[in-house]
Amino acid sequence: MKNSSRFFENKDCEYFPCHQGLKEFNCLFCYCPFYTKEQCPGNPTYFEVQGNVTKDCSNCIYPHCPKNYDKIIEQLSR
Numbered sequence: 001m002k003n004s005s006r007f008f009e010n011k012d013c014e015y016f017p018c019h020q021g022l023k024e025f026n027c028l029f030c031y032c033p034f035y036t037k038e039q040c041p042g043n044p045t046y047f048e049v050q051g052n053v054t055k056d057c058s059n060c061i062y063p064h065c066p067k068n069y070d071k072i073i074e075q076l077s078r
Helices: 066-076
Strands: 045-049 052-056
Touching: none
Parallel strands: none
Antiparallel strands: 045 052
């Protein structure tokens, strides 16, 4: 897929790819816009340390799938 306003793949990034298993990797949402949200369309895991719950998105590829761009924009515009 060609880089555009809806898709950006940064193969020069020192962390690329930060997740495995995608043929087309959208870096546009490098930092997930849902990280601080309780309602998340991805598949995060949660763990507790000393009574504090932490969201772990390291196995989630939702914001990096090009097909999810419209869904992400729709949820952010609410």
